Amino acid sequence: MKRVRGSLIAVAIAGAFAAGAAQAQISDNVVKIGVLSDMSSLYTDLAGAGSVAAARMAVEDSGIEKRGYKVEIVSADHQNKPDVGSAIARQWYDTDKVDVIVDVPNSGVALAVNQITRDKGKAFLVSGAASSDLTGKACSPNTIHWTYDTWMLANGTGGAIVKTGGDTWFFLTADYAFGHALERDTEAVVLKSGGKVLGKVRHPLNTQDFSSFLLQAQASKAKIIGLANAGGDTTNSIKQAAEFGIVKGGQNLAGLLVFLTDVHALGLPTAQGLILTNTFYWDQNDQSRAFAKRFAERDKGIHPTMLHAGVYSAVTHYLKAVEALKSDDGTKVIAKMKETPTDDPLFGKGTIRADGRKIHPAYLVEVKKPAESKGPWDYYKVRATIPADQAFRPLKDGECPLVK
Amino acid sequence: MAISDTAAIATRASNTARAGIVLMLAALAIAPFVGLYPVFLMKALCFALFACAFNLLLGFGGLLSFGHAMFLGTAGYVSAHAAKVWGLPFELAVLSGTAAAAALGTLVGALAIRRQGIYFAMITLAIAQMMFFFYLQTPFTHGEDGIQSVPRGRLFGVFDLSSTLTMYYVVLIIFALAFLLIYRVIHSPFGQVLKAIRENEPRAISLGYDADRYKLLAFILSATLAGLAGATKSIVFQLASLTDVHWTMSGEVVLMTLLGGMGTIFGPVVGAFIIIGIESYLSDFGEWVTVITGVIFVVCVLAFRRGIVGELSAWWSKHAG
Numbered sequence: 001m002k003r004v005r006g007s008l009i010a011v012a013i014a015g016a017f018a019a020g021a022a023q024a025q026i027s028d029n030v031v032k033i034g035v036l037s038d039m040s041s042l043y044t045d046l047a048g049a050g051s052v053a054a055a056r057m058a059v060e061d062s063g064i065e066k067r068g069y070k071v072e073i074v075s076a077d078h079q080n081k082p083d084v085g086s087a088i089a090r091q092w093y094d095t096d097k098v099d100v101i102v103d104v105p106n107s108g109v110a111l112a113v114n115q116i117t118r119d120k121g122k123a124f125l126v127s128g129a130a131s132s133d134l135t136g137k138a139c140s141p142n143t144i145h146w147t148y149d150t151w152m153l154a155n156g157t158g159g160a161i162v163k164t165g166g167d168t169w170f171f172l173t174a175d176y177a178f179g180h181a182l183e184r185d186t187e188a189v190v191l192k193s194g195g196k197v198l199g200k201v202r203h204p205l206n207t208q209d210f211s212s213f214l215l216q217a218q219a220s221k222a223k224i225i226g227l228a229n230a231g232g233d234t235t236n237s238i239k240q241a242a243e244f245g246i247v248k249g250g251q252n253l254a255g256l257l258v259f260l261t262d263v264h265a266l267g268l269p270t271a272q273g274l275i276l277t278n279t280f281y282w283d284q285n286d287q288s289r290a291f292a293k294r295f296a297e298r299d300k301g302i303h304p305t306m307l308h309a310g311v312y313s314a315v316t317h318y319l320k321a322v323e324a325l326k327s328d329d330g331t332k333v334i335a336k337m338k339e340t341p342t343d344d345p346l347f348g349k350g351t352i353r354a355d356g357r358k359i360h361p362a363y364l365v366e367v368k369k370p371a372e373s374k375g376p377w378d379y380y381k382v383r384a385t386i387p388a389d390q391a392f393r394p395l396k397d398g399e400c401p402l403v404k
Numbered sequence: 405m406a407i408s409d410t411a412a413i414a415t416r417a418s419n420t421a422r423a424g425i426v427l428m429l430a431a432l433a434i435a436p437f438v439g440l441y442p443v444f445l446m447k448a449l450c451f452a453l454f455a456c457a458f459n460l461l462l463g464f465g466g467l468l469s470f471g472h473a474m475f476l477g478t479a480g481y482v483s484a485h486a487a488k489v490w491g492l493p494f495e496l497a498v499l500s501g502t503a504a505a506a507a508l509g510t511l512v513g514a515l516a517i518r519r520q521g522i523y524f525a526m527i528t529l530a531i532a533q534m535m536f537f538f539y540l541q542t543p544f545t546h547g548e549d550g551i552q553s554v555p556r557g558r559l560f561g562v563f564d565l566s567s568t569l570t571m572y573y574v575v576l577i578i579f580a581l582a583f584l585l586i587y588r589v590i591h592s593p594f595g596q597v598l599k600a601i602r603e604n605e606p607r608a609i610s611l612g613y614d615a616d617r618y619k620l621l622a623f624i625l626s627a628t629l630a631g632l633a634g635a636t637k638s639i640v641f642q643l644a645s646l647t648d649v650h651w652t653m654s655g656e657v658v659l660m661t662l663l664g665g666m667g668t669i670f671g672p673v674v675g676a677f678i679i680i681g682i683e684s685y686l687s688d689f690g691e692w693v694t695v696i697t698g699v700i701f702v703v704c705v706l707a708f709r710r711g712i713v714g715e716l717s718a719w720w721s722k723h724a725g
Contacts (some may be wrong), residue, residue, distance in 0.1 A: 082550050083645045087447070091684075094568075095441050108549035112643060115553045119566075175540075176548030204540065205548050 042232030147310030156277030455672030466602030471532025477649030505631020550645030665711030
């Protein structure tokens with residue numbers, strides 16, 4: 001008994017020392033994670049509350065709190081407006097002592113947060129936003145772009161479609177940073193593979209009525225109508241294209257960015273046969289299935305999208321770097337994260353490049369027919385795996401000033 | 405006797421107002437040191453200036469413009485573009501934005517003041533919507549992203565504005581100068597005539613005043629000052645976005661003015677601080693903020709129609725007078 005008590009005291013003292021050492025470099029004694037996401041609008045299902053849940057799971061699974069660190073998670077709604085998002089980011093950094101911002105689905109907002117994070121020397125882990133500019137001309141020593149980007153989507157989905165004969169394209173593009181980047185990157189792939197772009201039309205973010213845009217797309221007689229949009233915009237345009245009989249008329253839709261939750265919203269009868277590129281699917285292996293099960297319990301039964309998985313993975317790696325450095329200084333932690341190989345249950349082993357690009361494989365998947373699906377959320381069959389070294393834009397093509 | 409009484413009351417009122425201005429500016433000058441977040445204060449000051457400019461037109465000219473966001477937004481875009489792409493220093497960027505708003509104000513004003521009441525409001529709303537779609541489509545505004553990473557630069561090449569406190573005092577000085585200008589205008593003969601037109605336009609005309617000229621001048625002045633607010637705001641926040649030209653912004657400034665007290669000097673400032681405060685400090689409620697501000701608006705219209713400052717000064721003059 002005495003010995004037990006003795007060792008307990010020893011552990012307690014060791015713990016106190018560890019905690020003291022840990023807290024020495026941690027600002028405000030708390031590692032504060034800010035999840036900035038769309039909590040109310042067209043991207044809320046694919047990120048939103050699920051991203052907060054994923055961040056919390058990463059903190060719990062890391063066990064860092066048992067080792068004397070205090071971790072706090074706050075969240076806010078950027079409403080898809082750069083001014084709202086940047087005001088929140090500024091206030092988080094200035095007065096609320098937030099150390100790292102994660103997620104941010106919306107490239108317009110993400111680019112604004114990217115700049116503020118750099119000015120304030122904090123850390124920014126992008127899971128939600130897609131624009132490849134975040135590791136291109138806007139790359140920053142304080143930002144890591146985790147889950148996916150527009151170049152990857154363009155080369156995955158766009159490349160696969162051109163190869164199977166879809167060589168004339170018409171783009172339906174969300175009119176902001178993300179849509180422009182996705183359209184630009186896809187157009188480059190189409191042209192390189194010998195295809196042609198017959199036209200493009202841009203629609204405002206969060207559009208309800210796509211009729212005039214779809215009619216233009218129909219009139220272009222392009223074989224493929226490329227949807228360079230996301231979330232609610234994608235599901236709306238696919239549903240309305242079905243109402244106009246566009247697919248029945250012989251044209252095909254290419255959803256350049258489709259999330260699991262979008263397929264769920266569309267239903268398999270509408271979504272079947274869609275080809276899309278993903279970096280995470282919950283039904284990949286035992287670990288991802290176990291994660292999905294726990295995640296669904298926390299997020300209204302929603303199964304994790306790749307953005308949720310990205311938040312989990314990014315926060316996991318971030319906390320490892322914080323622990324290794326015993327510091328939460330943004331610039332130092334990001335540098336440490338880049339030099340350490342990543343390893344987590346969802347994305348497996350990976351690396352982070354100098355330009356801030358997280359590298360892992362991508363998967364070209366096809367949406368199952370209703371008969372093939374065993375139930376809700378059983379939606380994808382993997383057609384091809386794009387290896388990690390080919391999934392993302394080569395370092396030299398990015399024009400990132402950090403890469404010399 | 406009646407005349408000297410009125411004069412005495414007027415002097416006392418203007419003394420109270422002057423004391424109020426000094427107090428308000430002093431409070432604002434020390435506000436960052438009592439724990440208020442300077443970035444929030446800057447935002448509130450920009451909107452306070454915007455609401456004061458709007459109040460000049462609505463409260464003293466009796467003209468309800470429902471498109472004032474176009475002046476705020478135009479100036480914001482022009483000064484952000486001037487600072488980022490043309491590389492102009494802070495003061496020139498703000499001036500060019502303000503000048504753009506003044507020019508737009510002249511055009512819109514000349515068209516809109518030909519009609520009154522609801523028709524005036526509808527014309528301004530229609531033009532503001534046209535401007536919104538113009539800014540949505542033209543490339544230099546970068547659509548939904550807005551003009552981002554606008555450099556703050558240096559004031560007169562000396563004061564580094566990237567320091568939040570320096571920026572705050574520059575914004576405070578801009579606000580104070582504009583506020584004093586508005587105060588001066590309201591109490592000038594021009595302001596008196598404007599009020600006369602508001603009360604009874606045919607009578608003012610029959611007295612020989614060219615009502616249209618006065619209304620146009622008031623409109624241009626209001627547009628210019630709204631532009632000054634927008635130009636300052638875009639440099640402070642290093643961002644000019646579609647939010648500032650959206651019609652909801654035109655509605656928000658109406659709300660600020662009515663809540664604080666239309667036709668009072670301090671009303672718009674109080675209204676702006678309350679609305680911006682609600683938006684900033686209750687932002688955790690997400691979309692509910694819109695509902696909360698809506699409820700406040702309804703309560704304000706039902707219970708205290710003169711607005712906060714209007715009701716307070718009515719109470720004051722009843723008890724003190």
